[in-house]
Amino acid sequence: MSSRRPELDVDAAYRIQLINSEHRVRAGARTAGYKIGLTSRAMQQQMGIHEPDSGVIHADTLAQTGSQLRTDAYRHPRIETEVAFILGQDLAGPADYSTVRAAISEYCLAYEILDTSYGTWDITLIESVADNAACAGVITGPRLAFGPDTDPRTELITVHADGRFVAAGSGRDILGDPVLALYWLTRRRPQVRLRAGDVVLAGSVHASLPLTPGRYHATSSHLPAVHLQVV
Template sequence: MSRSQGGAERPPAPGASEALLVRLAEELAKAARARIPAPLLSRRHPELTLADAYRVQQISTGWSLRAGARVAGHKVGLTSAAMQEQMGIHEPDSGVVLDHMVAPSGSSLYASDFMNPRIETEIAFRLGRDLTGTADLEDVAPAVAEVFLAFEILDTRFPDWDITLVDSVADNAACAGVVIGGPIPFAPAWDLSAEQITVTANGTLAGAGQGRDILGDPLRALLWLTRRLSRLGTGLRAGDIVLAGSVHASLPLLPGTHFRATSTRLPAINLHVLPADVESEDLC
């Protein structure tokens, strides 16, 4: 099974030609470079299937890998009712986390480095062993070595967030950056569904949720991802980080904001969104 989502794997039964999918990936890459939004793919090409969208994502990831990037892990999105309601999409999606997208808690960034950024608070895992498509829920927990809080920076290369599942998946499930908190060892008997999480923006409560808001149990998001990647011809490997999904609706990533998230048992996580007139070399 291939390690990355960027190789020669091909999802079955696409609805569009490979040439079109490459062209769409090129359009999204150009939009990111120029900071000029691309028209919605679903609106221009209603024939696109979900398999097509994941293929566009694969193509884009493959270009990044050939340019020297490394797969650090994956994100699962749209796993909570709050996020599904906010986006008008009613099933999960997944994206790839590359090494240059990851920063530690306490990092700083500029909102202006993104096009339309938002932020989510998530429970995340680091795997201690491989997971394959034959896994079931009993296999997932023992594969987790560490658990921690994470902020996911969302961004879209489309004009706004009024997107379909196909648009989201093709755009790497909107994953643009990840800030990871301090990890702690994970015990398979740990009930993450009871974890209470709150996030503040400049000291004011901005969001809250529980582990059970993520498909009832964050480990179910990990199982969903394992099976999804198997259908794409790839899988999860020891050392991968996996973001299980947000426990609250996403928040605007505004300049001059200090985000802080706390949890029942997981170490707190912090992110500084710098004012536009402040210089920093510590960017996510």
């Protein structure tokens, strides 16, 4: 898209994303939160994009740990393991760091399913943003309370597929502190309406993996495990 429409910039891509999201809402979908992507060095290096982006999570793409997905429901699916936040109160942007932290009531491990409308993952930041930052599904694990002493940087996350180690990372891999991803969203996209109950993905701790049939299981040093069956 960006090569065919060189006049488009990132702000125009976010307007395209908004138009598409509004179409979905008018068709009956509900906004359930937001994803922030490209927040780890591993993902930025994999995609060749060196700044974060964001997209909308719709309720019909949100599922709980233990869910089953079919690969044929997607075009070119990939999977990431993330730290997710649940907001306990509305959050208006731009917000300072302490306000962002105070708005988080719970956190959990999560998988994000990525997919692309372009037929290739060789895409630019503009193309990613216009395609809702590739957000095609979110699977959340059991939640823990997020309090003043909670430090998501210390989460050490390990991922297995069919019992085989496939990836690992830590909370520090997400901008040095996963809370900074939410802080970034309130600053870069202050027009985004963050509501109590929203799920916000902070970004993957590892490079994305092809989503293939099997059982995925992720554990962390503090957060309960999240698992997914793919057929």
